[in-house]
Amino acid sequence: MSAQDHELQDDLEIAIKTLQAIFVLMRTVMAHGTAHPLTHDSVRRVQEVFVVESPWALQWVRGGVFRDQILLELSDELYWRAATLSTALEHLGVNELSFKPTPSAEEWMALGEALALGALGPHDVLETRRPDRLGWRAIPNASWGEDAQEIDPEVFALIQIALSLRDVEAMRAEALHPWPWATSLRLLRRLERAAEAHRRAGTRALELAPEGWTVARRACSAAYQVVCVLQDARADHFLQRTCAHTALALALHGYDETLGVGVTEAAARCAPLLQGLGESARSGAPPHHMRVAVNLHLLASAPPTSWPGPLHLCAMLYELERQRRPERVSFALTLTDLMASLAQDMGTLHPPLWAKALIQAHDTYPPGAHVRLQDGRLGMIINATPAHIEALIDGQLHQLSPRAPLQLLSSMEVFLGG
Amino acid sequence: MDSTRATIAPATSARQIATAFEALIRSARQHARGLSLVAQRTLELWSDMPLLAIEIQPAGLIAEERVLVERNAREAAWTLPAFMAGVRAIGLGEDVTADDLAALAMELTHVQGTPEDIERLQSWLLADGAPGLKIAVQTSFVEVFEGQDIQINANVGAEHAQRMAFDAQATTLQAQELREGGALPEARMALELFSTGRASRGFELTVAERALVSQSVSASSPWFIAELDALLAQPALQQCTSLDRLAARLLRLLRHGVDAAVLERLVALHQHKASFAAQLQKTLHAAHMGAQLGAHLAPPLLHTPLFRALVAALPPEQRVELLLGVLERSEAPDVFEGLRVAAQAIGPHEIINMLPHDVLDAAHAAPLLRLLLAISVPPERITQIIAQLQPAAAVSAATSLPEIYLMELDRTLIRAIARLTPAQALALLPPLMARPELVIADILYTVLAEGRHSDWSHQLTEQCLMRALSKQALPEQRLIKLTRTRHAHTPTRVMSLRQLERFGDLDALRDAVRWRVRELFDPPEIANAMRTRRARLTDIAAVAKREEDPP
Numbered sequence: 001m002s003a004q005d006h007e008l009q010d011d012l013e014i015a016i017k018t019l020q021a022i023f024v025l026m027r028t029v030m031a032h033g034t035a036h037p038l039t040h041d042s043v044r045r046v047q048e049v050f051v052v053e054s055p056w057a058l059q060w061v062r063g064g065v066f067r068d069q070i071l072l073e074l075s076d077e078l079y080w081r082a083a084t085l086s087t088a089l090e091h092l093g094v095n096e097l098s099f100k101p102t103p104s105a106e107e108w109m110a111l112g113e114a115l116a117l118g119a120l121g122p123h124d125v126l127e128t129r130r131p132d133r134l135g136w137r138a139i140p141n142a143s144w145g146e147d148a149q150e151i152d153p154e155v156f157a158l159i160q161i162a163l164s165l166r167d168v169e170a171m172r173a174e175a176l177h178p179w180p181w182a183t184s185l186r187l188l189r190r191l192e193r194a195a196e197a198h199r200r201a202g203t204r205a206l207e208l209a210p211e212g213w214t215v216a217r218r219a220c221s222a223a224y225q226v227v228c229v230l231q232d233a234r235a236d237h238f239l240q241r242t243c244a245h246t247a248l249a250l251a252l253h254g255y256d257e258t259l260g261v262g263v264t265e266a267a268a269r270c271a272p273l274l275q276g277l278g279e280s281a282r283s284g285a286p287p288h289h290m291r292v293a294v295n296l297h298l299l300a301s302a303p304p305t306s307w308p309g310p311l312h313l314c315a316m317l318y319e320l321e322r323q324r325r326p327e328r329v330s331f332a333l334t335l336t337d338l339m340a341s342l343a344q345d346m347g348t349l350h351p352p353l354w355a356k357a358l359i360q361a362h363d364t365y366p367p368g369a370h371v372r373l374q375d376g377r378l379g380m381i382i383n384a385t386p387a388h389i390e391a392l393i394d395g396q397l398h399q400l401s402p403r404a405p406l407q408l409l410s411s412m413e414v415f416l417g418g
Numbered sequence: 419m420d421s422t423r424a425t426i427a428p429a430t431s432a433r434q435i436a437t438a439f440e441a442l443i444r445s446a447r448q449h450a451r452g453l454s455l456v457a458q459r460t461l462e463l464w465s466d467m468p469l470l471a472i473e474i475q476p477a478g479l480i481a482e483e484r485v486l487v488e489r490n491a492r493e494a495a496w497t498l499p500a501f502m503a504g505v506r507a508i509g510l511g512e513d514v515t516a517d518d519l520a521a522l523a524m525e526l527t528h529v530q531g532t533p534e535d536i537e538r539l540q541s542w543l544l545a546d547g548a549p550g551l552k553i554a555v556q557t558s559f560v561e562v563f564e565g566q567d568i569q570i571n572a573n574v575g576a577e578h579a580q581r582m583a584f585d586a587q588a589t590t591l592q593a594q595e596l597r598e599g600g601a602l603p604e605a606r607m608a609l610e611l612f613s614t615g616r617a618s619r620g621f622e623l624t625v626a627e628r629a630l631v632s633q634s635v636s637a638s639s640p641w642f643i644a645e646l647d648a649l650l651a652q653p654a655l656q657q658c659t660s661l662d663r664l665a666a667r668l669l670r671l672l673r674h675g676v677d678a679a680v681l682e683r684l685v686a687l688h689q690h691k692a693s694f695a696a697q698l699q700k701t702l703h704a705a706h707m708g709a710q711l712g713a714h715l716a717p718p719l720l721h722t723p724l725f726r727a728l729v730a731a732l733p734p735e736q737r738v739e740l741l742l743g744v745l746e747r748s749e750a751p752d753v754f755e756g757l758r759v760a761a762q763a764i765g766p767h768e769i770i771n772m773l774p775h776d777v778l779d780a781a782h783a784a785p786l787l788r789l790l791l792a793i794s795v796p797p798e799r800i801t802q803i804i805a806q807l808q809p810a811a812a813v814s815a816a817t818s819l820p821e822i823y824l825m826e827l828d829r830t831l832i833r834a835i836a837r838l839t840p841a842q843a844l845a846l847l848p849p850l851m852a853r854p855e856l857v858i859a860d861i862l863y864t865v866l867a868e869g870r871h872s873d874w875s876h877q878l879t880e881q882c883l884m885r886a887l888s889k890q891a892l893p894e895q896r897l898i899k900l901t902r903t904r905h906a907h908t909p910t911r912v913m914s915l916r917q918l919e920r921f922g923d924l925d926a927l928r929d930a931v932r933w934r935v936r937e938l939f940d941p942p943e944i945a946n947a948m949r950t951r952r953a954r955l956t957d958i959a960a961v962a963k964r965e966e967d968p969p
Contacts, residue, residue: 285655
């Protein structure tokens, strides 16, 4: 174990001890009030265990307790204590307690008193208190069960896409061999959740993300589109995940800074994925891993006529996202450009069935689409629903009627000055 | 499964199932040798309540709003880390096997409360590690937390779009870039075309296309073929494959339909000489692939040379399973016709040899005989086969035979009926009795008269008796014989006497009850019945005499 690991262990131990001491403090206040000598003993006990030099925080998220985002390993007894504290904190509207060195006895006592009130039921005692060295805040979506707050699906989808982009970028930064199955599965699950919660918001997050169209972002987009189309086709989760994983692996192995290699070559580059499929499994490679490996094998070495239908979708999206960053120009293509290209090559380069399925999965004006208004002004679609269209025109967000006549423009036309 | 269920206590409770599941996980922790047996037992219990989903909570295992197994230091300790990993409920899927349960138990027993374990378990579940089970998985504690520090503006993208729009206006493309950009496919493309096509709904999937997409995502055979091909071609894949689980997965796919392409691959697999192919064949056979194929093969495929090639390629016991599986479905006209064509092509003699008489039970014998008749197997061969069958199979087969065969086989059938258990008789005789031919009455009469049947119910004996009398010119004579023969069972004799009484033929009744020395050796019920009727006849005679000769 490295020195850093030792340090981490010590920190986590202090967090657990503090958790226990805070629990005892809360119970003592509840039983005896703040003036009792036993309560003062409890405060002293908290002060004794709380020996740190820098600020840190305890978070209660869906029943788990974290110190600075690292999950604490709790014994059975401690789990119940943490759960009791969690209930009290939820009643106070709080999911995180943060500490600066070193809270005074009065501050600890105030916390104990607030927790004791929270243990009895909802209370706003913390809204008026602002101690110097103790802080608290609510974390959205941190509660669970009946008390859980509803999170806006649009925001949830945006969070999931943001996390997915972060994960894919991290995967790109690491070596892709051996293939990080666990990480990629987790990010695919995020994409599925984003598409289930609010597909349009997910597409918007991908199309209008502030970063450029990196390999990682294109890979993420290809996988997301696969999920969207297969969700529309009511494919089961396992098929969605397998195909999205195939698209992701192809993209991460096959894309270059601009274009990249063709789908067959990309699949061949994924061959090392087949190594060590079952290393972490206790009963052979999980079926998902096998299916992804089989897909890549087919894409690399079997004629397209022998591919199962959804593999055509994977290959099509790989090729489309590959075009996203054309060589030797400084702009990237929008989703509308890609779909127009798809429509043009339908029946020649791309199977019409899956091309139509992809086009149908999106609204007429996908986020990021360039449009020309009837008065000649240029705009960019931010959000379009059957009820209204939100577009950026002359640097301002405008609400347009869905019946407003808009002319779609390609990226090239826009860069040529509309 | 039915026979297994019969051995289970009739009222399996959710608590029993939860306890069995917990015991399975304990076995997995102790690396118990009998893990698969415990898994099998758990599955059998759970199959009694297939819709039961066991909730996983930090408190333990919960179902029907009750804690069934409480978590403590010794029991259900795994529920907390599993809960942390997002596992909320475990239920049975359609195709669950004991092996699926054992694999899940192995995974759950290894999960502790560390973030690494939690992620590993969740990753395993997301990778369809427990394919036969329905596992409800929510976001894990770790996952939920990751999103908390990301501050999202619901108008995400607008600011960036704004910057892009301004940049675009300010951009001056270099001449070179312009020239190269102009060569791009997307620059040459008319976006109006797409726009117009979209407006006129030209890119919408038609109903037929929707059906194709739907079929494409639900078809299992292309994946079956792909997986098999890839495995045979890739030694790397073979090395990390558990043959048992692979076979279970392939069979699961087979259950969703067997088409020509699947059949072709299976034939190829059985002709493959590589050691992996041989091992896979062995595992598939142990998992009763033949039966699965027989149950799910599309009827039009039975006509094809592929089916015959598969029959030829399979080892004998798998061939039997396959043919029996198809025979079971041969009530359907298209299946029967397909089988008839196949049997004709394979040859009657070969078909008979492929299905030895000792493997044929009552369910399969009748359709097989129907098939043999349809492909013109000589009568003497058919009677020979029936003579060799188990009693239940012979009786079942006879039900579908033409009258001429029944006449030929009467002694065989009498022997077979005599050896039926009461339950078999109850199931198999009514269809036979429903046939109108006289020979059936004769056979049943002989069975009753010779008293060779087992303890049939009163109702069945009565049905047989009535059928033995039907369409007879002199039914009273049969009843007299049945009453007086000492070979018939006592209830049958008493029943015959009562029936004769109902006929109202006093002369026949008199013949039936006439005293003889042998009556001394008859069971008391018979002797009493005879005596009573004789007394009644005497009374009747006396009354008649008085009426004839008034005082």
